[in-house]
Amino acid sequence: MQDAKLLIVDDDPDVLLAARLLLKRHAGSVDIEKNPEKLPFLLNNNRYDAIVLDMNFERDVSSGREGFAWLERILDIDPQARVVLFTAYGDVEMAVRAMKAGAADFVLKPWQNDKFVETVRGAVVGRTRLDETGTTKRGNSSQSANHSITLSLIGSAMRPILDTVARVAPTDANVLILGENGTGKDLVARAIHEQSNRRDKPFVSVDVGALTESLFESELFGHVKGAFTDARDDRAGRFEEANGGTIFLDEIGNLTLAQQARLLTVLQQRQVTRVGSNKARTIDVRLICATNADLAERVATLRFRQDLLYRINTIELALPPLRQRPDDLKPLAEHFLKKYAKQYNRPVTGLSPALLTEMKQYNWPGNVRELQHAVERAVILAAGTVLEPGDFVFRKTDSPTNGTSPVQQTMQLEDMERVAIQQAMQKHKGSITDVARELGLSRQALYRRLEKYGL
Numbered sequence: 001m002q003d004a005k006l007l008i009v010d011d012d013p014d015v016l017l018a019a020r021l022l023l024k025r026h027a028g029s030v031d032i033e034k035n036p037e038k039l040p041f042l043l044n045n046n047r048y049d050a051i052v053l054d055m056n057f058e059r060d061v062s063s064g065r066e067g068f069a070w071l072e073r074i075l076d077i078d079p080q081a082r083v084v085l086f087t088a089y090g091d092v093e094m095a096v097r098a099m100k101a102g103a104a105d106f107v108l109k110p111w112q113n114d115k116f117v118e119t120v121r122g123a124v125v126g127r128t129r130l131d132e133t134g135t136t137k138r139g140n141s142s143q144s145a146n147h148s149i150t151l152s153l154i155g156s157a158m159r160p161i162l163d164t165v166a167r168v169a170p171t172d173a174n175v176l177i178l179g180e181n182g183t184g185k186d187l188v189a190r191a192i193h194e195q196s197n198r199r200d201k202p203f204v205s206v207d208v209g210a211l212t213e214s215l216f217e218s219e220l221f222g223h224v225k226g227a228f229t230d231a232r233d234d235r236a237g238r239f240e241e242a243n244g245g246t247i248f249l250d251e252i253g254n255l256t257l258a259q260q261a262r263l264l265t266v267l268q269q270r271q272v273t274r275v276g277s278n279k280a281r282t283i284d285v286r287l288i289c290a291t292n293a294d295l296a297e298r299v300a301t302l303r304f305r306q307d308l309l310y311r312i313n314t315i316e317l318a319l320p321p322l323r324q325r326p327d328d329l330k331p332l333a334e335h336f337l338k339k340y341a342k343q344y345n346r347p348v349t350g351l352s353p354a355l356l357t358e359m360k361q362y363n364w365p366g367n368v369r370e371l372q373h374a375v376e377r378a379v380i381l382a383a384g385t386v387l388e389p390g391d392f393v394f395r396k397t398d399s400p401t402n403g404t405s406p407v408q409q410t411m412q413l414e415d416m417e418r419v420a421i422q423q424a425m426q427k428h429k430g431s432i433t434d435v436a437r438e439l440g441l442s443r444q445a446l447y448r449r450l451e452k453y454g455l
């Protein structure tokens, strides 16, 4: 593995240092990262022959849940990734589960040097074989591989959207993607990038709604050493990371007015200044934003700046909620069924007509993400080879079209949402990852709701 490029992700700096020292003697290069949130960025910009990933990122937690969630995310981005999991607890059952979920192998901490190197070597060899026999792989500059995300967007409702994407992508026009949570906004943003002339440059995605007031500026625009207590080094912000490529600002509707003003200045001047510095740096980025909020209403109620809206919405793309595209339910569900039957090695082959009927009657508040998780659960738990209504958990919600006023509907939906979150928090003993998964929300979206409802 002399030429291999490796990545180690662990929140313990001592582990990172020791593992890097050891593997550096056997590999071409070894990147280390403390924050797993950086994984999507790293994977979108590098091709790693193997990734060593910690199972537990929260101190005093040994469930491995974080590791599983990140493993899944890695394989979503790069299905051929070879991931070796670190576990400190010698839990063989967990390691076996991890391998079933797609990990290449695992290493127990504290590790034995020879064994660790051999395990990583095995993962690298596996990757080389996959690449040799492989189907599409990222980093391939052929036209078809470049359009892999576009091709992964399923459903007839996506056709007109993809037509617009094809026309808009090669221009540098700013795009605003509107749609409820889980409707595919992130995928569409990536499809625009991969069809654009910037496709070989970075695609940087930032959930700006999840950034606290104090983090906002340094995360987006960077900081210099000593700018604030934790600023131990100079650091580029996400705009600089995206230079030459595309920056995707998700949940833009949640920015405070002060944040909106700072963002607008950067967009107007096309320059960023790191916190604590007075040197402005010119940036060249294509801007894509997304929100599930009604921005026109926010402008009318003075919560969103009109000048910022005009700057970001040169082209608007609205993604319909899943309940408005019943024809897409079957192809989407079949797509996820195939994916998870293969991933979990389960003999599930189809959906019963009765299940399809129930799926069409349900209103899918979590949209495609909820459908994806529902199918995943059903594939794992189903007794037969065809999924039946009993294999699915439909969350109990009233149809939003039941004759009540929009305000009452909002109240009712908010009440239901709060109760659903409370129940899921109790059921999963407060595990954010599990609750987010059950409810079909991103972790950030869940954090925001917990804050909103004071839970």
Ligand SMILES: Nc1ncnc2c1ncn2[C@@H]1O[C@H](COP(=O)(O)OP(=O)(O)OP(=O)(O)O)[C@@H](O)[C@H]1O
Pocket: 152, 153, 154, 155, 158, 179, 180, 181, 182, 183, 184, 185, 186, 187, 188, 250, 292, 332, 368, 369, 372, 441, 442, 445
């Ligand atoms: N048309 C589609 N075809 C295949 N998969 C889809 C489609 N739309 C969404 N998905 C899948 O559903 C999940 C949610 O999609 P995505 O993250 O793009 O939604 P989002 O609108 O950005 O959500 P959020 O607002 O919560 O950030 C992802 O796993 C994505 O791959």
